[in-house]
Amino acid sequence: MGVGIPVDVVLIPVGDVPWEPMERLKEELERRFRSCSIGDPIPIPPGSYNPRRRQYLSTAILRSLLQLNPPEGVKVLGVADVDLYAPRLNFVFGEAQLGGRCAVISLVRLRQEFYGLPPDEELFRQRTVKEAMHELGHTLGLRHCLNSGCVMFFSNSLMDTDRKSADLCPRCLNILLRAMRGGP
Ligand SMILES: [Zn+2]
Numbered sequence: 579m580g581v582g583i584p585v586d587v588v589l590i591p592v593g594d595v596p597w598e599p600m601e602r603l604k605e606e607l608e609r610r611f612r613s614c615s616i617g618d619p620i621p622i623p624p625g626s627y628n629p630r631r632r633q634y635l636s637t638a639i640l641r642s643l644l645q646l647n648p649p650e651g652v653k654v655l656g657v658a659d660v661d662l663y664a665p666r667l668n669f670v671f672g673e674a675q676l677g678g679r680c681a682v683i684s685l686v687r688l689r690q691e692f693y694g695l696p697p698d699e700e701l702f703r704q705r706t707v708k709e710a711m712h713e714l715g716h717t718l719g720l721r722h723c724l725n726s727g728c729v730m731f732f733s734n735s736l737m738d739t740d741r742k743s744a745d746l747c748p749r750c751l752n753i754l755l756r757a758m759r760g761g762p
C-alpha cells in the first residue's frame with residue numbers, strides 16, 4: 579500500500595555499507611514517499627566510537643548527518659552497518675530527531691546471522707524497511723503508536739519488528755496528513 583507521503587527522502591550510507599540493501603531500501607521507500615535517492619556516503623564520525631562498548635553513539639552520527647543541512651521537505655536517513663547505542667540503552671536499531679530532518683538506522687541487528695541463525699534476505703529486507711519507516715515517521719513528527727501492527731509501534735525486540743507492518747496505521751496516517759495540510 580503506497581501512501582505517497584509528500585516528502586523527498588535521501589539515503590546516506592554512513593561508513594562502509596553494502597550496495598544491495600541500500601538499493602532495496604530505495605525501491606521500497608520510492609513507493610511510500612514522493613521520491614527517494616541515495617546520496618554520497620559520509621564517514622563514520624571517529625568520535626562516535628566507544629571502545630569499551632565496541633559500539634557507535636547514534637546521536638553523534640545524527641549530528642554528522644545534520645551538517646549536510648538538508649533543505650525543507652527533505653528527510654535524510656543515514657544507514658550504518660555498525661552497531662549503535664544510546665546512553666542507558668544496550669543498543670538502538672536507530673534514532674531520529676522528532677519532527678526534524680535527520681534519522682539513522684543500523685543494519686547490524688536486522689540480520690539473522692547476528693543471532694547465529696542462517697541468513698534470510700527477505701526477512702532482512704523487511705526489517706530494514708520497517709526500521710527506516712519508523713525513524714522517518716519520527717522525523718515527520720509521529721510518536722510511538724500503541725497499535726502493534728503499526729510501523730510506529732515501539733520495537734523492544736525483533737519479535738515486535740517482525741510482527742508489525744511496514745506502513746502507518748490509519749490513525750498515524752491521519753495525524754500525519756492533518757499535520758502536513760496545516761503545516762507551513
Ligand atoms: Zn521510535
Ligand SMILES: [Zn+2]
Pocket residue numbers: 723724725728729730731746747748749750751
Ligand atoms: Zn499507528
